[in-house]
Amino acid sequence: MAASISAGLTLAPVRAEPRTLFIAAWVLCCLFYFLQYALRSAPGVMIPELTAAFGLTTLGISALLGLYYYTYATFALVSGASLDRYGAKLPIFIGILTTGIGSVLFGLGSMGLAEGGRLLQGAGSAFAFTGAVYLAVHGFSAKWLATAVGFTQLAGMLGGFAGQFAVSPLVHGTIPWESFWIYSGALLALLAVVALVVTPRREDRAPGTFWSMFAPYRIVLTNPQSYLCGFIGGLLFMPTTIGDMIWGVPFLHLGLGVPTGEAVARASMVPLGWVIGAPLLGYLADRIRRRKPALYGGIGLMLVSGICVAYLGEYIPPYIGGLLFGIGSGAAMIPYTMIKEANPDHVKGSATGAMNFLVFSLSAFLAPVFGLVLMRLSGGAVLTAEHFRLANGIWVAAIVLALILAFFLRETGSRKAA
Secondary structure: OOOOOOOOOOOOOOOOOOHHHHHHHHHHHHHHHHHHHHHHHHHHHOHHHHHHHHOOOHHHHHHHHHHHHHHHHHHHHHHHHHHHHHOOHHHHHHHHHHHHHHHHHHOOOOHHHHHHHHHHHHHHHHHHHHHHHHHHHHHOOHHHHHHHHHHHHHHHHHHHHHHHHOHHHHHHHHOOHHHHHHHHHHHHHHHHHHHHHHOOOOOOOOOOOHHHHHOHHHHHOOOHHHHHHHHHHHHHHHHHHHHHOOOHHHHHHHHOOOOHHHHHHHHOHHHHHHHHHHHHHHHHHHHHOOOHHHHHHHHHHHHHHHHHHHHOOOOOOOOHHHHHHHHHHHHHHHHHHHHHHOOOHHHHHHHHHHHHHHHHHHHHHHHHHHHHHHHHHHOOOOOOHHHHHHHOHHHHHHHHHHHHHHOOOOOOOOOOOO
16 A cells, blocks of 8 residues: 555566566456455444344454454565565465455354454455555556556555445345355455466565565564554554444444434445545655655544544534545555655565554554443443544544654655755
């Protein structure tokens, strides 16, 4: 995930293949990114069904869905290193297939299988964005690379939008929620086979043992700027990945009394806003050749619109607040660029893996915490607007903290401040 990537992942030697093969594989990986984002956000529109099926409390459902981020964070490290070492063909195939198997397991209706399925979904999904960027590096010239990565992120956020806006009418009228997960798994399995056939093979093999592929992380994770980028990105992601994609619909429906269908549509405005904001802020950062002004602007818009949605939802026009919040949230992509620019060229693949690890480790930590806070505030009773207003202070604090940490970031754009 990056607003602008000047060099992409590590440019390891690959067999001379027509760029069109890498571009075709990139398109398939973008489709994978779309689907995994849809699976990430889809549970937000089926909270009542999942709660009833598994007999879970508010904390329990939050913990179950949050399992995704534990394996996503862990395998983010594996994905970046394995792509640098082995190329894209086998790692991406394994990632897509693992996500598909996890989807099927989640839809079988057993609590144990659902937990395992959610863990597998996170592990496999960690290969989607990193794999797409790797393929874009080899398929596009430097002139078009930032555009390709922008479209990659656009595909993911369209998936987040579809996971709410399109999935809700399916599971509430057309098919049972279990069938949605099983059909999604079958589609991913088919995509895995197609991607395996299309993706070019890497003929050479990097020297060293399996564990040596993790050596670049020593460079990335001893750089203080890497941690700043990771924490800022994570703090900006959480209000979207947890606050909206899991709890946005319950907040609007239970807290503000918005009908379910309208609540889904309004919550889906946030990922739709990402579709606009991520490439827009990335283009702005490229255009002015500085990263921090675009980052500050996005955080500011996110903070103001987020406060309006959380505390003044009855007084702002429907859909507008969520859309503006999503546009501002696109600023979370800029630290992905900055961590690459703050580290040497030969560890850029691992920089992406480290960034995802730091970002989604925060989401893994906060997902059950937010559920616990809601449960404590409500005492196990029906959630109300007041409960959500108090709990939403967590997201406001996260955005403010991200803004404070941004002042300590070193500008990495080509036109650095004097």
